Amino acid sequence: MRISWYMCIVGVAAAAAAQEVVEREVCWTSSPVVVDGVLDEPAWEAAERVSLAGAVDGSAVPEELTTYTRMLWDERNLYIAFECSDPDIWGTMTQRDASLWKEEVVEVFLDPDGDGENYAELEVSPNNTVVDLKIVRLKPWKSELGWDIAGLRTAVQVEGTVNLRDDVDRGWTAEIAIPWASLEDIPEATGGPPEDGTSWRGNLYRIERPLGKDWVLMAWSPVGRPAFHTPERFGVLIFLIAPPAVQGALWGTLKLLFR
Incomplete structure (x- = not known):
């Protein structure tokens, strides 16, 4: 990859309505990212x-x-990275x-080939507890909890107190780094970075x-029902090396005059 950029405008190609599949441009960074739960690097500041x-x-x-x-x-x-406003942060x-989906x-x-049959799932709690698994929807449907994202790094920063239910918190941030090599046994994931312009499905x-109060379910690409395992409603992730403005630019002519 010869062009290195971290400046990027992330576009959402469709409105997040109930029955629309959204698109998102995931932009390349040449600036280091430190996984510490604090999004203060130039790369994160440039990401929409x-x-x-x-x-x-x-x-x-x-x-x-x-x-x-x-x-x-x-x-x-x-x-x-997730930035979660939350007046009552908890997780035991x-x-x-563990069954993190039963709490917060x-x-x-991530579904690299977009067929909805095999995809990776990762969950992170406010305690920085992790569940990672591979979903295989071919009959019989199964989840492989024994599968791990090798080299996974996660960090959580909490603004408030975890599990003190009678105070008011501000929120929590989760920062995640998933090595490409760890996804090599997910179909169409090569074990290396995607090519420029490659599209994956994901949510x-x-x-x-x-x-x-009632629980609240949130999504980047709404799935049409209270069930996250709805791969046909996953959004489209488009991996780009250069920002859109650079990719679409026309080359000009430079004249040098020596006197």
Whole structure:
């Protein structure tokens, strides 16, 4: 990859309505990313924040539960960040591959070939507890909890207190680095970075369970029902090396005059 850019405008090609599949340009970074839960690197500052909506119909979520996501990639990793407003942060599970979806969590689904039959799932809790698994939807449907994302790095930064239910928190941030090499046994994932312009299917989710209230399901690409395993509604991730403005630029002529 000869062109290295971290400046990028992330475009959403379709509105996040209930029955629309959205697109997102995931932009290349040549600037280092430190996975520490703090999004203060130039690469993250250049990445546009894309909000999550109601997972079923794309409706607006309560302001106090606003969630923003950012995505980047380089020759080694796919980077994802979640910024979650949350007045009541909690999570009790601390063992890897626990049933995190029963509490509060953010989730990443990646389906490189887009057929909905085999894809990777990753969940991260406010405690920085992780569940990673491979989903195989060929009959019989199964989830492979024994499968791990080798070299996975995650970090969480909390603004508030975890599991103190009677105070008011501000929110939490999850930062994730998924090595391309760890996805090599997912169909169409080569074990290396995608080619410029390659498209994958995928989705980003959040589950919020407020005290004494109904749970809230959020998604980047709304799935039309309260079930995250709806791969036909996954969005389209387009991996780009150069920013769109550079890719579409026309070459000009430079004249040098020597006197």
